[in-house]
Amino acid sequence: MNERARPGTHGHASGPYTGPALLGIYLNDHLAGATAGAERARYLVRTCGDSALGAAVAPVAAEIAEDRATLIRVMRRLGVPVRQYKVYAGRVAERVGRLKTNGRLLHRSPLSTLLELEALRLGVQGKQAGWRTLRHLADTDDRLDARQLDGLLERARRQTDTLEELRLQQVRTVFPDAGD
Secondary structure (H helix, E strand, O other): OOOOOOOHHHHOOOOOOOOHHHHHHHHHHHHHHHHHHHHHHHHHHHOOOOOOOHHHHHHHHHHHHHHHHHHHHHHHHHHHOOHHHHHHHHHHHHHHHHHOOOOOOOOOHHHHHHHHHHHHHHHHHHHHHHHHHHHHHHHOOOOOOOOHHHHHHHHHHHHHHHHHHHHHHHHHOOOOOOOO
């Protein structure tokens, strides 16, 4: 009996949204997130300028952009078309996220940097989950390179660690008296 999985169940879905179609939706959703993340990382580097924070974030931003390009290559290898409207939605979401004033109207708030670091860290954790999913699929799909995915997972772990260190530094900048 072919039964569509109901929300909250662990059954297998059938019908038009199975297997390859679901993978295409999943990867395009990750691409939208990767687009937003790459845009946010570039924006953070620009707003930090020549500061130590800007210098520390720049290599992570470059890797995030590289990871986005890698995701597109993986999608091509899997025969998953890029849905441009999702890429566009990722860009729009990132720009809308900049509108929050964080207590200041005319000048950038140090709280903005803290929140952007937190958003980037969460984005990298989401990317890491996507790589883990693909790594799981690599066990049965020879179009996926397990070693490459292992490397991407390790890089995402390092990015998470770096962003967490930078986030904690920014916490101390924004809330210097919190520990007293």
